[in-house]
Amino acid sequence: MDFDHYAVDPGSYDEMFEASGALRPEYRALVQSLTELTEAEFSARQHMVDLLLRNQGVTFTVYSDDAGIEKVFPFDPIPRLVAAKEWERIERGLIQRTHALNLFLADVYGEQHILDDKVVDPELVYGASFFRREMMGFVPPKGIYTHVIGTDLIRDTDGRFLVLEDNARNPSGVSYVLGCREVLKRVFRVLFEHYGVRPVDVYTDWLRDTLRHLSSNWGSLPTIVVLTPGVYNSAYFEHSFLARQMGVTLVEGRDLVVEDGNVCMRTTDGLKRVDVIYRRIDDDFLDPVVFREDSALGCPGMFAAYRSGRVALANAPGTGVADDKAIYPFVPDMIRYYMGEDPILPNVPTYIASRPDDRKYIVEHLDELVVKQTDASGGYGMLIGPHSAAADRDEFRSRVLANPRNYIAQPTISLGRHPTLCDGQLEGRCVDLRPYILYGDSIRVIPGGLTRVALRRGSLVVNSSQGGGYKDTWVLSSKHTATEATN
Numbered sequence: 001m002d003f004d005h006y007a008v009d010p011g012s013y014d015e016m017f018e019a020s021g022a023l024r025p026e027y028r029a030l031v032q033s034l035t036e037l038t039e040a041e042f043s044a045r046q047h048m049v050d051l052l053l054r055n056q057g058v059t060f061t062v063y064s065d066d067a068g069i070e071k072v073f074p075f076d077p078i079p080r081l082v083a084a085k086e087w088e089r090i091e092r093g094l095i096q097r098t099h100a101l102n103l104f105l106a107d108v109y110g111e112q113h114i115l116d117d118k119v120v121d122p123e124l125v126y127g128a129s130f131f132r133r134e135m136m137g138f139v140p141p142k143g144i145y146t147h148v149i150g151t152d153l154i155r156d157t158d159g160r161f162l163v164l165e166d167n168a169r170n171p172s173g174v175s176y177v178l179g180c181r182e183v184l185k186r187v188f189r190v191l192f193e194h195y196g197v198r199p200v201d202v203y204t205d206w207l208r209d210t211l212r213h214l215s216s217n218w219g220s221l222p223t224i225v226v227l228t229p230g231v232y233n234s235a236y237f238e239h240s241f242l243a244r245q246m247g248v249t250l251v252e253g254r255d256l257v258v259e260d261g262n263v264c265m266r267t268t269d270g271l272k273r274v275d276v277i278y279r280r281i282d283d284d285f286l287d288p289v290v291f292r293e294d295s296a297l298g299c300p301g302m303f304a305a306y307r308s309g310r311v312a313l314a315n316a317p318g319t320g321v322a323d324d325k326a327i328y329p330f331v332p333d334m335i336r337y338y339m340g341e342d343p344i345l346p347n348v349p350t351y352i353a354s355r356p357d358d359r360k361y362i363v364e365h366l367d368e369l370v371v372k373q374t375d376a377s378g379g380y381g382m383l384i385g386p387h388s389a390a391a392d393r394d395e396f397r398s399r400v401l402a403n404p405r406n407y408i409a410q411p412t413i414s415l416g417r418h419p420t421l422c423d424g425q426l427e428g429r430c431v432d433l434r435p436y437i438l439y440g441d442s443i444r445v446i447p448g449g450l451t452r453v454a455l456r457r458g459s460l461v462v463n464s465s466q467g468g469g470y471k472d473t474w475v476l477s478s479k480h481t482a483t484e485a486t487n
Helices: 024-038 038-056 084-106 122-126 174-187 189-195 203-213 236-246 300-308 317-325 328-339 358-365 392-404
Strands: 059-061 070-072 077-083 148-155 159-168 226-228 249-251 255-260 262-267 270-273 276-279 313-314 369-373 382-384 408-409 419-421 423-432 436-439 441-444 448-455 468-475
Touching: 024 077, 024 189, 038 077, 038 174, 038 249, 077 084, 077 174, 077 419, 084 148, 084 159, 084 317, 084 328, 084 436, 084 441, 159 317, 159 369, 159 423, 174 189, 174 203, 174 236, 174 448, 174 468, 189 423, 203 226, 203 236, 203 276, 203 313, 203 436, 226 236, 236 249, 255 300, 262 300, 270 313, 300 313, 358 408, 382 392, 419 448, 419 468
Parallel strands: 077 468, 226 249, 226 276, 276 313
Antiparallel strands: 059 070, 148 159, 148 423, 148 436, 255 262, 262 270, 369 382, 369 408, 419 423, 423 448, 436 441, 448 468
């Protein structure tokens, strides 16, 4: 593999190369090993990666694709490396942020001190699409709201990690982290041993422990299920993968029934009580008695069983208010307010369209900003100003003025880049990082996470639904030194 013709973008932070073109120390052994491979040897390894992923069924669903909705997840075999010292800071920052978000959720569904003290605008909370009044005054099992979080990080041009957004409802993607890691370990075995890459396969054990921690069934092992919308959901592969790895049952809403106040699943031996539900469906569809009455994905009576302590849900209903994009700008304030600390990981500067001055700035600078719909995800409901057409900017200007609560805007940040194999050539592509955080008896962060890569040249959108792919993320051991290795 030839790195000699790789072009470093001077306007972005390159993960592998310094601005001078010199290799960053932690990448020396990796680049040496890759350059020693002939084109035929590398192609054979890449073919092995593709074959193993296909055999594992590592897929995702794109609903808008007329050619077929199920796709093999695009995987780039050149891994991203994160030094141990850098990861230690990321981990501390994510634990701090998770604590603050849970304190915020407990407060807004409880005594609402942060609203009374005007730290957060009450109208932003009450106007959030995922704020659930049904959760007011209710304390979930163990007082934990967000048991599984995926927080998206990006690098700025100075190489600092910034938090782009929090995903506190049903963050997806961890199955790709686990599945693709197993594949790459087989393809680059010697490199893994050289670098002392921290393992990620503990995730499903940690997740099972997190779910067990929520159970009120102290007498025996709790019965845990993963609740999926079904095979046509974009993340169904992940739902089935996690259930299988944890050794628990994958269920749909039609498999559940409430009997004598308990949630039970139908089995060949009759009804069996369920203690914990790792639900991968949105609040609206959980219980047609309480939320959307036309939902066929949930179970009637589930929410009443939850409120009465008969079953635990992860994540708790209503957690979506914490990842609403209009609430996101206040997370640093939450950290200071609840914990008396400065944020370890800063936010991206954000304009809130519901504020008159911010709104005026947004509509006057649409060609410079990234405008986001506050309750959208997956790269949808977004305008990237510098790459947009005048008609698109006019449409978003009308949207923002008509419904300012639903929009925020941020400066267009040149995301960090990583060498990526594109049509046989190495080119820099924008990347982000989604680590996964589990909150049970303690808060734990998987060492690494989902590095998403924008495979389209010039694109800033890394979501798989928008043409993005994935890289393995290697968090290096503290003992690693940048010495040479052979493959």
